[in-house]
Amino acid sequence: MKAAVIVFPGSNCDRDLAEGFRKAGADVNMVWHKDTDLPEGIDIVGVPGGFSFGDYLRCGAIAARSPISQAVVAFAQKGGHVLGICNGFQVLCETGLLPGVLMRNAGLKFVCRQQVLRVETQQSPFTQEFAQGAEITIPIAHHDGNYSVADEEMKQLQDQDRIAFRYIDNPNGSMGDIAGVLSENRRVLGMMPHPERAVEDPQGGTDGAKLFASLTRIMTLA
Amino acid sequence: MKARVHVMLKDGVLDPQGEAIRHALGALGFDGVDGVRQGKVIELDLADGTSRETVEQMCEKLLANTVIESYAVEVG
Numbered sequence: 001m002k003a004a005v006i007v008f009p010g011s012n013c014d015r016d017l018a019e020g021f022r023k024a025g026a027d028v029n030m031v032w033h034k035d036t037d038l039p040e041g042i043d044i045v046g047v048p049g050g051f052s053f054g055d056y057l058r059c060g061a062i063a064a065r066s067p068i069s070q071a072v073v074a075f076a077q078k079g080g081h082v083l084g085i086c087n088g089f090q091v092l093c094e095t096g097l098l099p100g101v102l103m104r105n106a107g108l109k110f111v112c113r114q115q116v117l118r119v120e121t122q123q124s125p126f127t128q129e130f131a132q133g134a135e136i137t138i139p140i141a142h143h144d145g146n147y148s149v150a151d152e153e154m155k156q157l158q159d160q161d162r163i164a165f166r167y168i169d170n171p172n173g174s175m176g177d178i179a180g181v182l183s184e185n186r187r188v189l190g191m192m193p194h195p196e197r198a199v200e201d202p203q204g205g206t207d208g209a210k211l212f213a214s215l216t217r218i219m220t221l222a
Numbered sequence: 223m224k225a226r227v228h229v230m231l232k233d234g235v236l237d238p239q240g241e242a243i244r245h246a247l248g249a250l251g252f253d254g255v256d257g258v259r260q261g262k263v264i265e266l267d268l269a270d271g272t273s274r275e276t277v278e279q280m281c282e283k284l285l286a287n288t289v290i291e292s293y294a295v296e297v298g
Contacts, residue, residue, distance in 0.1 A: 058287055062284075065284055094287065100289070101287055101290050103238070108238055108239065146238070148236075148290065150289070
């Protein structure tokens, strides 16, 4: 498997995400935001957490318009796999690859803690190693994770089984307790929690490892 | 020439920051503030002759997220 991790000015989870992909056996290319093309033969693109462009204007807004993001959108539209975590989720929403928007947390505070999530669907390349309905603990660290989506899009997300994770004990006011959503073709996942911060024991937990293990399975089949 | 863009959350979109401001105003003794909505103002310094349509395209493509925000353009 060959992975690309996009690096924006202000990204700060890019190397952690690269490590997660490496654990899944991937060869990882770091790709700078000013590049206009992804490297050849990429199987999956990671859009990492952080504070791209200082969260100026809106979280993820400027990153979503940077040169590499056009290439990421084109890659996804051709059926490529894309994983956006935290700020990466915000970026994917701003590009339109995922529906909805991440607003300021309802409590207005930055929330940084271990968070329990429920795996809502096994039917995706990112979640197939989890048990359906499993409760897992993954760290969250964000100020703008309050997921909001139009009623009809929410209905689609539910009807098409595209809600990947929901919070147990909602930390930020997200509609439907949503922590992560899939694209219609199920190959793009955006999530606020940080699975790459839960892959080794010294990080305080390893529940995120199954997400990366899931990717290994699909990539070896591909 | 200058243009000024006002970006506001659409009606019906919950504005937690506006709510916090409303509470703070109440705490300062300002009674009767029934609602607060917080938006932003973006001032653009533009080449003469830039059309309103161009500024509206800027809004659609970057300055506002039209999923949740509306915008109004003032030119001149």
